[in-house]
Amino acid sequence: MTTKRKKVSVWSDWRWQLRHALTDIDEVFCAVYGLNLPATRAVQARYPVFLTPYALSQLTPAAPTDPINLQMLPHPDELKTEPGIGPDPFAESGRAARCRGLKQRFPDRVLLMASARCAMNCRHCTRKNLLGSAETVNSQEQLAAAVDWVRQHPKVREVLISGGDPLLLSDRKLTETVKAFAALPQIDAVRIGTRTLSTLPMRITPALATALGKFRKVWVNTQFNHPREITLEAAAACALLVDAGIPVSNQSVLLKGVNDSADTMFELCSKLQRHRVRPYYVFVCDPVAGIAPFRVPAKRALQIERELAVQLGGLAMPRFVADLPSALYKTPVSECTHSPAQ
């Protein structure tokens, strides 16, 4: 009995999950999951893997085209070069920070880089060329400077805390960061961008959900791309946040072989709605290097959106958009089918 209870509590400990992540795929792993060893080695040398025991438990052996495996395991085409596509299309690395870790692309919002790490290295990540090198807010003084900058710019009414994944911060550090911005009267929403609901759902504890809910300004944006990612543990994590009064929305990425059909999207959006998570956006892949295997043309995205709209009620219907480097808003896919990046 004692042993069983101990095992359960270790599995539910998000820090234990992170400490036991797999960071090097070897020969045996390749044999089990049907991967080519030299190609996998070459890809992981450029784009490392990070797979917690929870992530590993979601994989299917000998199924390299499985929609969950595709999001987690190296694919040889990640190293493919695509004309006109570079590592940093939004010039994030070069964009002048307002102060350390604070960036602004839109007039009413700022982005606070709170963590450079994630609970998983998603193979389709837009920021895969920048992760680990992001300039983040690391000290009380840096946080105070960021808050001060926002205070002096009253047009800013929303703060997006992202990274990396900000939920890899401790409860204390995360709530201190949220509190500092939520206390400003000009701020209507503190948005937390996190994929832990699908990649590390044990990170959402009752204590954290309650603490974040108390601010009455926190919104959570997450990323589920396939209905199978909504496991019992993920559903429980969503319920904790929603029950604490936190609106939770989902931003999927449209990924070839993962969710590029109206049927899969229907199942995903219905399941999200059942768990009180609003399907919000479906993004076509950004024009960034390293995600060639996942690209779905905008024309196909538009076709899926239209097929989905016929089946799905408006409350569960996400907007299919592209985040184009030159645009000041998310561009509907219907407007970008002729964009060279698409």
Ligand code: SF4
């Ligand atoms: S959690 Fe988000 S930022 Fe992190 S690797 Fe995955 S897609 Fe990229």
